Amino acid sequence: MKTLAGGITAPLGFLAAGIATGIKKRGIRDLALLVSERAGPIAGLFTRNRLPAAPVVLDRLHLRHRTGRAIIINSGNANACTGPRGLADAEEMARLVARRLDARPRTVFVGSTGVIGQPLPMSCIRRSLPVLLQRLRRSGGREAARAIMTTDQRIKEVAVQDRIAGRLVTVGGMAKGAGMIHPDMATMLAYLSTDAAIAQSALQQSLRHAVNRSFNCISVDGDTSTNDTVLCLANGMAGNPTLRAGSPGFAAFRRLLDHACHSLAMQVCRDGEGVTKVVQILVVGARSPADARRVAQVVATSCLVKTALFGEDANWGRIMAAIGRAGVGVNPRKIRLSFDGVAIVKGGAGLGPAAERRLTKIVRRQEFTITVDLGQGRAQSRLWTTDLSYNYVRINASYRS
Amino acid sequence: MKTLAGGITAPLGFLAAGIATGIKKRGIRDLALLVSERAGPIAGLFTRNRLPAAPVVLDRLHLRHRTGRAIIINSGNANACTGPRGLADAEEMARLVARRLDARPRTVFVGSTGVIGQPLPMSCIRRSLPVLLQRLRRSGGREAARAIMTTDQRIKEVAVQDRIAGRLVTVGGMAKGAGMIHPDMATMLAYLSTDAAIAQSALQQSLRHAVNRSFNCISVDGDTSTNDTVLCLANGMAGNPTLRAGSPGFAAFRRLLDHACHSLAMQVCRDGEGVTKVVQILVVGARSPADARRVAQVVATSCLVKTALFGEDANWGRIMAAIGRAGVGVNPRKIRLSFDGVAIVKGGAGLGPAAERRLTKIVRRQEFTITVDLGQGRAQSRLWTTDLSYNYVRINASYRS
Numbered sequence: 001m002k003t004l005a006g007g008i009t010a011p012l013g014f015l016a017a018g019i020a021t022g023i024k025k026r027g028i029r030d031l032a033l034l035v036s037e038r039a040g041p042i043a044g045l046f047t048r049n050r051l052p053a054a055p056v057v058l059d060r061l062h063l064r065h066r067t068g069r070a071i072i073i074n075s076g077n078a079n080a081c082t083g084p085r086g087l088a089d090a091e092e093m094a095r096l097v098a099r100r101l102d103a104r105p106r107t108v109f110v111g112s113t114g115v116i117g118q119p120l121p122m123s124c125i126r127r128s129l130p131v132l133l134q135r136l137r138r139s140g141g142r143e144a145a146r147a148i149m150t151t152d153q154r155i156k157e158v159a160v161q162d163r164i165a166g167r168l169v170t171v172g173g174m175a176k177g178a179g180m181i182h183p184d185m186a187t188m189l190a191y192l193s194t195d196a197a198i199a200q201s202a203l204q205q206s207l208r209h210a211v212n213r214s215f216n217c218i219s220v221d222g223d224t225s226t227n228d229t230v231l232c233l234a235n236g237m238a239g240n241p242t243l244r245a246g247s248p249g250f251a252a253f254r255r256l257l258d259h260a261c262h263s264l265a266m267q268v269c270r271d272g273e274g275v276t277k278v279v280q281i282l283v284v285g286a287r288s289p290a291d292a293r294r295v296a297q298v299v300a301t302s303c304l305v306k307t308a309l310f311g312e313d314a315n316w317g318r319i320m321a322a323i324g325r326a327g328v329g330v331n332p333r334k335i336r337l338s339f340d341g342v343a344i345v346k347g348g349a350g351l352g353p354a355a356e357r358r359l360t361k362i363v364r365r366q367e368f369t370i371t372v373d374l375g376q377g378r379a380q381s382r383l384w385t386t387d388l389s390y391n392y393v394r395i396n397a398s399y400r401s
Numbered sequence: 402m403k404t405l406a407g408g409i410t411a412p413l414g415f416l417a418a419g420i421a422t423g424i425k426k427r428g429i430r431d432l433a434l435l436v437s438e439r440a441g442p443i444a445g446l447f448t449r450n451r452l453p454a455a456p457v458v459l460d461r462l463h464l465r466h467r468t469g470r471a472i473i474i475n476s477g478n479a480n481a482c483t484g485p486r487g488l489a490d491a492e493e494m495a496r497l498v499a500r501r502l503d504a505r506p507r508t509v510f511v512g513s514t515g516v517i518g519q520p521l522p523m524s525c526i527r528r529s530l531p532v533l534l535q536r537l538r539r540s541g542g543r544e545a546a547r548a549i550m551t552t553d554q555r556i557k558e559v560a561v562q563d564r565i566a567g568r569l570v571t572v573g574g575m576a577k578g579a580g581m582i583h584p585d586m587a588t589m590l591a592y593l594s595t596d597a598a599i600a601q602s603a604l605q606q607s608l609r610h611a612v613n614r615s616f617n618c619i620s621v622d623g624d625t626s627t628n629d630t631v632l633c634l635a636n637g638m639a640g641n642p643t644l645r646a647g648s649p650g651f652a653a654f655r656r657l658l659d660h661a662c663h664s665l666a667m668q669v670c671r672d673g674e675g676v677t678k679v680v681q682i683l684v685v686g687a688r689s690p691a692d693a694r695r696v697a698q699v700v701a702t703s704c705l706v707k708t709a710l711f712g713e714d715a716n717w718g719r720i721m722a723a724i725g726r727a728g729v730g731v732n733p734r735k736i737r738l739s740f741d742g743v744a745i746v747k748g749g750a751g752l753g754p755a756a757e758r759r760l761t762k763i764v765r766r767q768e769f770t771i772t773v774d775l776g777q778g779r780a781q782s783r784l785w786t787t788d789l790s791y792n793y794v795r796i797n798a799s800y801r802s
Contacts, residue, residue: 051725051733051749081721081733083750116718117751226722303704303793311798317517320482321627324452332452332482348452349484350518389798390791392704397712397790 001259007141007157010172011195013037013237016140018147021128023076023114023121029147031125033097033132034191035070039107040235041200042068043207047228053080054090055110056227062094062106066200068233069103071191073111073148074125075176080226081117089120096126100133111189111229113150113176145174148189152176156267158260164249167240169196171256175264190215190230190264196253197236198243205245206254207232214261218269218384232257269384274391277309280369284380285336291328292381295372298326299385306388314359316344323372334375340368402660408542408558411573412596414438414638417541419548422529424477424515424522430548432526434498434533435592436471440508441636442601443469444608448629454481455491456511457628463495463507467601469634470504472592474512474549475526476577481627482518490521497527501534512590512630514551514577546575549590553577557668559661565650568641570597572657576665591616591631591665597654598637599644606646607655608633615662619670619785633658670785675792678710681770685781686737692729693782696773699727700786707789715760717745724773735776741769 009016016034024030044063046056062068072093079086094108101108112120145155159172177188192207211230236242243250269278281300286292299305302322308315316337323330332348339362344355362368410417417435425431445464447457463469473494480487495509502509513521536544546556560573578589593608612631637643644651670679682701687693700706703723709716717738724731733749740763745756763769 049722049725050727050729050731051721051736078718081718081746081750083734083748086750116716116721117746226718226725303789307794307798310794313798315517317479317482317627320452321450321517324450324627325448326451328451330451333484335452345482345518347484349482349487388704388794390794393708393711393789393791393794397708397714 001256002161004159004161004170006159006172007145008034008172008174008191008193009138009141010159011170011193013195013235014172014193015136015138016144017132017135017137018140018143019128019132019135021124023074023124029143030074030076031128031132032073032144032147033070033136034144034193035101035136036193036233036235038235038237039067039069039103040233041066041198041203042109042231042233043200043204044229044231045207045211047225049226049228051081051226053078053112053227054082054086055079055112056229057087058090058094059109059229059231062109065106067107068109069107070097070101071109071111071231071233072097073189074120075148075150076114077112077118077120078114078116078227079112079120082119085119089122092122093125096129100129109231113148113189113227116226141172141174148174148176150176151273152271154267154271156264156271158263160256160259162252162256164196164252165240167238169238169240169253169256170194171260173260173264175268177268188215188228188268192232192257192260194232194234195236195238196234196243197238197240198234198253202243202245202250203232203234206257209254210257210261213258214265217382218265266384269386272386274389274394275386276389277387278367279309279385281372281383281385282369282380283372283374285373285375285377286379286381287377289379289381292379294328295323295326295374296381296383298322299372300383303388306385309363310387310389312363314339314344314356314363316350319370319372320345330374331376336373336375338371339363402657403562405560405562405571407560407573408546409435409573409575409592409594410539410542411560412571412594414596414636415573415594416537416539417545418533418536418538419541419544420529420533420536422525424475424525430544431475431477432529432533433474433545433548434471434537435545435594436502436537437594437634437636439636439638440468440470440504441634442467442599442604443510443632443634444601444605445630445632446608446612448626450627450629452482452627454479454513454628455483455487456480456513457630458488459491459495460510460630460632463510466507468508469510470508471498471502472510472512472632472634473498474590475521476549476551477515478513478519478521479515479517479628480513480521483520486520490523493523494526497530501530510632514549514590514628517627542573542575549575549577551577552674553672555668555672557665557672559664561657561660563653563657565597565653566641568639570639570641570654570657571595572661574661574665576669578669589616589629589669591662593633593658593661595633595635596637596639597635597644598639598641599635599654603644603646603651604633604635607658610655611658611662614659615666618783619666667785670787673787675790675795676787677790678788679768680710680786682773682784682786683770683781684773684775686774686776686778687780687782688778690780690782693780695729696724696727696775697782697784699723700773701784704789707786710764711788711790713764715740715745715757715764717751720771720773721746731775732777737774737776739772740764
């Protein structure tokens with residue numbers, strides 16, 4: 001597997017652009033377009049939020065036809081909680097792009113991110129579409145990735161390549177997301193492109209596999225949004241024999257997609273609002289995967305654990321308290337805790353000052369692993385969490401002002 | 402009903418003291434004792450955390466005998482995650498007090514609050530017990546309330562009185578808690594005293610009723626602790642005919658206890674770590690009380706909602722997003738949202754700039770109510786939440802240093 005530049009436009013046959021239309025202030029890019037030269041199978045996963053934004057409602061409908069040609073995404077406005085008008089606006093975005101590409105509207109997917117509850121300024125989008133299409137380029141991945149950012153500090157891109165059945169197959173991707181990051185489900189906007197020839201069912205299965213091990217395993221603040229979306233569009237231009245579940249090369253393709261999603265998810269975590277640390281919470285020795293995941297989630301989302309991480313305080317008592325309130329039957333005497341392999345709790349009790357001192361060095365690291373061994377079975381689960389800092393509060397207290 | 406001074410020692414026959422023993426630094430009070438002149442029925446509710454601290458384990462055992470005489474509480478150390486030694490230390494605390502009062506150890510209850518995972522410095526406690534008992538006074542409620550504080554900024558006390566069956570009956574109380582405040586259950590340390598004559602079963606029932614409507618309805622940071630405890634000790638010295646469930650005067654007693662618990666819970670909320678606002682989340686129109694409570698909890702604990710409250714930003718979109726991820730079936734078109742009676746969402750969509758402007762005034766208030774009407778039924782639930790501020794992060798990032 002090889003890492004490339006180029007992001008979402010690294011695979012053959014993809015063009016992208018990102019421009020400023022006035023949805024955001026001061027000429028900041030706020031509208032992105034990804035177009036494949038050929039229509040192809042598309043896979044998608046969406047937020048489980050019961051109040052999904054209009055573009056999520058629309059994309060779910062379009063996904064039934066399983067074919068995609070283009071994705072248009074605006075930032076600065078989420079088009080969520082906008083009622084029937086919001087859905088009409090999302091439909092119009094798809095229709096306008098489709099008309100100019102001479103494609104069916106149902107092959108155009110729509111994404112929005114930003115403030116909830118404000119009507120989308122459609123005049124900005126209508127007026128800017130000709131320019132957006134004109135700017136489409138093979139090298140446009142980066143400006144598209146920039147145009148979907150909101151509170152993100154950094155552009156999030158990935159591109160990986162491998163030889164599959166004698167052909168070079170590439171997967172590219174871009175993502176936005178720095179707050180409202182939480183399992184379950186596609187926990188922000190992430191778009192993937194590939195030139196692999198692949199059946200839609202195999203693409204959907206691969207995407208679910210990759211998302212479950214990446215975006216569904218990161219947590220910045222425990223909130224999930226109305227807009228979370230992951231889409232993967234494939235155009236077959238690599239010329240490989242069409243991949244199906246179990247066919248030769250399918251495993252290699254899954255590895256590419258897994259890698260791309262994991263990379264984007266870690267970029268989202270590291271760029272989390274106010275984040276200074278990314279910490280892996282690894283729960284082992286659980287009776288069931290559900291138990292393991294539940295404990296990992298409660299530890300990963302505890303405000304007290306997250307502020308202690310920010311303070312570089314190895315306050316393992318807060319981790320124990322979180323384990324205890326996870327609603328999972330645990331035996332205190334069997335619990336072991338360690339930070340990057342250094343044990344601090346055995347048999348439910350602390351190991352004393354010498355162990356504490358060794359921990360103080362580990363908690364100063366930018367990235368480390370906290371392992372919780374419940375000592376009850378063989379199931380395990382892993383999540384990545386972040387610290388909770390002054391900057392998280394600052395960013396979110398003043399987001400709309 | 403009349404409000405009195407005197408806190409936990411306002412009812413007849415209660416003495417209290419609070420002293421500094423060296424568990425905390427710099428001569429800060431860290432050991433409290435409450436003693437009733439007579440033993441009497443005691444009721445209790447404890448954390449649901451699966452890793453309860455040693456004093457919780459001990460108190461649960463003692464509560465089986467339903468009779469109490471004294472409660473000893475230290476701050477500065479939670480005696481949690483301390484293994485078999487922790488339980489032996491809690492037992493010793495009870496035994497030492499019992500010996501000096503010539504009482505049975507099982508009538509002495511123990512509380513601890515502070516850092517998790519450090520062994521209790523028992524030498525401080527042993528050495529100081531004679532002084533503590535000597536200082537017991539009718540007017541000692543306030544210094545006892547001070548001695549149980551940790552990150553609390555303010556002393557939390559209450560005392561209310563009413564005439565029941567011709568006799569003046571008083572309920573007093575004290576509480577500590579400013580972080581780790583969350584339903585369910587006794588969400589910090591709270592101790593209540595009463596001179597009512599009451600059967601233990603009626604006392605336990607009254608306490609559960611009061612706690613469900615007070616301590617179980619506040620949320621500062623979503624974390625519950627290993628130590629949360631509410632105890633209510635009754636000594637019968639008011640001389641009223643013994644109250645039982647349904648007997649004359651029982652309802653009046655419940656009102657006293659409800660009032661005392663509500664007052665302490667609100668004091669805890671207002672003194673929450675870094676809190677600048679206390680906001681009531683009222684969910685109405687739900688299909689079931691469980692649905693209503695679930696929605697209220699998700700809104701009340703959302704970091705994004707809480708930072709917006711701190712920023713005095715009427716960011717109702719975040720409330721809608723929280724409602725949507727509560728896992729409760731909702732119909733966007735039926736949802737209404739209002740702040741102190743001012744509508745901002747109807748039919749799932751925002752009401753526009755004029756309504757927003759009216760909201761900006763309300764979110765500047767120190768206390769207000771956010772009403773979520775799901776429009777589906779008649780069930781409702783109410784919680785009190787707080788904002789999430791820089792100071793919350795500061796306090797919790799540096800708690801142990």
